[in-house]
Amino acid sequence: MERKITLVSVGKVEKKIKEALIQPLKEEFQCPVDTRKGLDIPSQAFSEERKQYLAPSFLNKLRFSFHPEGEEKVLGITGVDLYVPQLNFVFGQAEFGGHFALISLERLHPCFYGEPEDEKLFQKRAEKEAVHELGHAFGLEHCSEPECVMYFSNSLRDTDRKSHSFCQRCRSLLDKSG
Numbered sequence: 001m002e003r004k005i006t007l008v009s010v011g012k013v014e015k016k017i018k019e020a021l022i023q024p025l026k027e028e029f030q031c032p033v034d035t036r037k038g039l040d041i042p043s044q045a046f047s048e049e050r051k052q053y054l055a056p057s058f059l060n061k062l063r064f065s066f067h068p069e070g071e072e073k074v075l076g077i078t079g080v081d082l083y084v085p086q087l088n089f090v091f092g093q094a095e096f097g098g099h100f101a102l103i104s105l106e107r108l109h110p111c112f113y114g115e116p117e118d119e120k121l122f123q124k125r126a127e128k129e130a131v132h133e134l135g136h137a138f139g140l141e142h143c144s145e146p147e148c149v150m151y152f153s154n155s156l157r158d159t160d161r162k163s164h165s166f167c168q169r170c171r172s173l174l175d176k177s178g
Ligand SMILES: [Zn+2]
Pocket: 132, 136, 142, 152
């Protein structure tokens, strides 16, 4: 089965960042990367109490809106802050070995932490999160190699340290999948 990745914005997302992700994703996954018309933020996702959005509602909306087959993966990209019930926030979420993955850009901006905005750093972070969540969709688990993009990021310090690429072991697992 041919691999394919489709990028979809959910809610308002700068076109620039979607476009910036295309080339790195093509290189990491060695497959075509397309963009599709964006979706609205799922209406039930907002938590008034937490002022955040429930990540699984976004995955559900993607599932409802797209019907990928074979090795096609759909990556949702949103600008709003995501959570799951047991965690303060998530950078993203994915169906393990499934079709859908999701990233939030909100916490990848240096200005979220009161630091000066840095477009390059922001793009690098988005790239790593996108490769990481898509890696899960392609069936990869977390990796203990701190340099590997599949290393679990507990904080942005982990994200900034790791590379945007797979270690040899993850790369060969990825090559065997699909
Ligand atoms: Zn992960």
